[in-house]
Amino acid sequence: xxxxxxxxxxxxxxxxxxxxxxxxxxxxxxxxxxxxxxxxxxxxxxxxxxxxxxxxxxxxxxxxxxxxxxxxxxxxxxxxxxxxxxxxxxxxxxxxxxxxxxxxxxxxxxxxxxxxxxxxxxxxxxxxxxxxxxxxxxxxxxxxxxxxxxxxxxxxxxxxxxxxxxxxxxxxxxxxxxxxxxxxxxxxxxxxxxxxxxxxxxxxxxxxxxxxxxxxxxxxxxxxxxxxxxxxxxxxxxxxxxxxxxxxxxxxxxxxxxxxxxxxxxxxxxxxxxxxxxxxxxxxxxxxxxxxxxxxxxxxxxxxxxxxxxxxxxxxxxxxxxxxxxxxxxxxxx
Amino acid sequence: xxxxxxxxxxxxxxxxxxxxxxxxxxxxxxxxxxxxxxxxxxxxxxxxxxxxxxxxxxxxxxxxxxxxxxxxxxxxxxxxxxxxxxxxxxxxxxxxxxxxxxxxxxxxxxxxxxxxxxxxxxxxxxxxxxxxxxxxxxxxxxxxxxxxxxxxxxxxxxxxxxxxxxxxxxxxxxxxxxxxxxxxxxxxxxxxxxxxxxxxxxxxxxxxxxxxxxxxxxxxxxxxxxxxxxxxxxxxxxxxxxxxxxxxxxxxxxxxxxxxxxxxxxxxxxxxxxxxxxxxxxxxxxxxxxxxxxxxxxxxxxxxxxxxxxxxxxxxxxxxxxxxxxxx
Numbered sequence: 126x127x128x129x130x131x132x133x134x135x136x137x138x139x140x141x142x143x144x145x146x147x148x149x150x151x152x153x154x155x156x157x158x159x160x161x162x163x164x165x166x167x168x169x170x171x172x173x174x175x176x177x178x179x180x181x182x183x184x185x186x187x188x189x190x191x192x193x194x195x196x197x198x199x200x201x202x203x204x205x206x207x208x209x210x211x212x213x214x215x216x217x218x219x220x221x222x223x224x225x226x227x228x229x230x231x232x233x234x235x236x237x238x239x240x241x242x243x244x245x246x247x248x249x250x251x252x253x254x255x256x257x258x259x260x261x262x263x264x265x266x267x268x269x270x271x272x273x274x275x276x277x278x279x280x281x282x283x284x285x286x287x288x289x290x291x292x293x294x295x296x297x298x299x300x301x302x303x304x305x306x307x308x309x310x311x312x313x314x315x316x317x318x319x320x321x322x323x324x325x326x327x328x329x330x331x332x333x334x335x336x337x338x339x340x341x342x343x344x345x346x347x348x349x350x351x352x353x354x355x356x357x358x359x360x361x362x363x364x365x366x367x368x369x370x371x372x373x374x375x376x377x378x379x380x381x382x383x384x385x386x387x388x389x390x391x392x393x394x395x396x397x398x399x400x401x402x403x404x405x406x407x408x409x410x411x412x413x414x415x416x417x418x419x420x421x422x423x424x425x426x427x428x429x430x431x432x433x434x435x436x437x438x439x440x441x442x443x444x445x446x447x448x449x450x451x452x453x454x455x456x457x458x459x
Numbered sequence: 460x461x462x463x464x465x466x467x468x469x470x471x472x473x474x475x476x477x478x479x480x481x482x483x484x485x486x487x488x489x490x491x492x493x494x495x496x497x498x499x500x501x502x503x504x505x506x507x508x509x510x511x512x513x514x515x516x517x518x519x520x521x522x523x524x525x526x527x528x529x530x531x532x533x534x535x536x537x538x539x540x541x542x543x544x545x546x547x548x549x550x551x552x553x554x555x556x557x558x559x560x561x562x563x564x565x566x567x568x569x570x571x572x573x574x575x576x577x578x579x580x581x582x583x584x585x586x587x588x589x590x591x592x593x594x595x596x597x598x599x600x601x602x603x604x605x606x607x608x609x610x611x612x613x614x615x616x617x618x619x620x621x622x623x624x625x626x627x628x629x630x631x632x633x634x635x636x637x638x639x640x641x642x643x644x645x646x647x648x649x650x651x652x653x654x655x656x657x658x659x660x661x662x663x664x665x666x667x668x669x670x671x672x673x674x675x676x677x678x679x680x681x682x683x684x685x686x687x688x689x690x691x692x693x694x695x696x697x698x699x700x701x702x703x704x705x706x707x708x709x710x711x712x713x714x715x716x717x718x719x720x721x722x723x724x725x726x727x728x729x730x731x732x733x734x735x736x737x738x739x740x741x742x743x744x745x746x747x748x749x750x751x752x753x754x755x756x757x758x759x760x761x762x763x764x765x766x767x768x769x770x771x772x773x774x775x776x777x778x779x780x781x782x783x784x785x786x787x
Contacts, residue, residue, distance in 0.1 A: 127465075127507055128465040129465045129468050129469060129472070129507050130507050130510055130511060132465060132466075132469050133469070133472065133507070133508065133511040133540075134511055134512070136473075136539070137511060137512065137513055137539045137540070138513060138514070140539040141513055141539055154514045155514075156516060175465070175466050175469070178466060179466060179469055179470060179473075179544075180544060180545065180546075180547040180550075181544065182545075204545070205544060205545065206542040206543070206544070206545065207542060207543045207544060207545045207546060207583070208545075208583045209542070209583070210579040210580050210582070210583035211579060212576055212579055212580075213572070213575075215572040216572045216573070216575050216576035216579065217576070218572070219558075219571070219572040219573035219576050220554060220557075220558060220573070220576045220580070222561070222573075223554075223557040223558045223560070223561040223573055224553070224554065224557045226557070226560075226561050227556070227557045227558075227560035227561050227597070227599070228557070229552075229553045229556055229557060232549040232550060232552060232553035233547060233549055233550045233553065234550065234553040234554060234557065235495075236470050236474065236550060237546050237547075237550035237551070237553060237554050238554075239470070239471065239474035239475065239494055239543075240473075240474045240543040240544060240545075240546060240550075241543075242478055242493075243474075243475075243478060243493035243494040243495070244492075244493050244494075244495070264561075264564070264599070264642070264643055264644055265560070265599055265643060265644035265645060267556060267557075267560065267597065273549070273552060274547075274548045274549040274552065275548075277548045277549075277551070277552040277594070277595075278548040280586060280594045281548065281551075281584060281585050281586045281594070282585075294708070294709070295708050295728055305594075306593065306594055306595070306596060307552075307556075307594065307595050307596070308595075308596045308597075308598070309556065309560070309595075309596070309597040309598060310596075310597075310598040310647055311598075311646070311647035312645070312646030312647040312648075313647070352593045352596055381670070382625055382668075385601070385667060388601075411709070414748075415748045418744070418747045418748045418750075418775070419744055419748060421630070421743075421744060421747070421771060421774065421775060422771075422774040422775045422777070422778055425778045425779065433779070436779075437776065437779050439750045439751070440747070440750070440772040440775055440776050440779075441772075441776070442750055442751045443746065443747055443750050443751075443768050443769065443771075443772035444769050444772040444773050444776065445769060
């Protein structure tokens, strides 16, 4: 007996049954199992694992009127079937093109397109079955992260998650978060959500989540704010610090370059000598300092005064005028 | 190629059978091509499917697969497999992310077939954007739509453009005629891989540092035969200068951001790495940004890198007024 045939029969029986079936029921109903005993148990356990890996939602329920209770199994149709998204052929073709152009490996995109009905009609490439344009190409490949799938599931189910999050000093802390949104920008995945302990909106870098994401099952109560829109946000806006408004003076020679990096939403006003003063929301002080220093002597932090002092202390260490320990005690801002 | 397991075939069957149930009478060749399968693979799968059914496995309880003389396939009596299996969270996420990524490319039609597909898929997955809060946002990089579009067009048509380019490494503006070959995104930025007439060599330019662009309306110089498609951004040469740094744990971003050689991490999290120096202004900026988080251990082909950093720090400090008077 072919294993594929047995798995298909098992799935058919589990979908068809209105009440949970015991392992013994299944052994009798499904063709291809060994006789009762250890060999059957091993085969059945392996089959259950296979179904779960395939994403088949196997329910385990107590069989009614059994004492001591016995586990029964079934598949609820509503859990199993894909709600028909009602895609038109050109929409399916567009999804196909998207998966070829912006690739994410290892998440089963090919199987996902099978489930939605394969490639649009026609064996030859054509308007219905587009190929990526060779010049513009398979434009990019996006890295994936083990935390993506559980976080996406929690967002879809509007549930609270818990995870250990590494800080920049080499430690880590347990965070409890209502996840809102996953952003890919600057080559990295970020989670935005409501931090229940810190009682505020926070951003987390997925590559700094330590270990696995725990699904608490608790419903989320916060309402996600509107997405920030089409423009990517700079690194200093995506942090887990409280947002501070910084004022930065940039010389005329670099004002345009800086404006492009700061994004279109920052407020500007004229500064001295034809320069521009930018008012910048900062949620990561160290990333902002790094950006400002990248502008060398073309830029100057005006406010907050503490950050101005911090930058001076930092530079005095580089210039060798002061020791590292002085800088640290001088308030490196962390 | 690894062996196809029963699970791999199960994935195929659970997707292909519902489609055949819903689209009876299509040719085996057409179905195979639609799902990217060999005809023999599809026929093997169908050979198993028609032995599947419910107890007591009498003919009326088995799936009925029929292939007529002209190779048209019909499946009946497969109610339990008449609709496809749900997408896993990973699969849903991958489709949404690819689509959102492609839509984020400046100049993509925001109301086209892909946008409609994304909206339908989002609601089928239960993550439709209430309050305009999208669950997935993919930004491939910032770029001006017009510049990106002209570069992609020039790459497609094989023509040349002139660009005003800000070189961050050298902290300088230049104007150059280039023949774009390929436009791509990597790690949050758009790049164009091109032949540069000024450098007489292939170069990779960051699209967001192109300050203006003019179409030269002339065919591109032939691409040299030995030019390879590059996926990396930077290829160091053996005789480029190098500097070896000791990096504190919080400066570990450096090894992800720049090509490094000989990276070693100590038990205390301190990393030692050798970096290739492309230009002095780049190094001076890196050292100022790293500040107390980095220490120069050695250098090769560059005189007194520490002195560069000190000079740069002093120049910036001068902006902040004399010591003791640091008010803006």
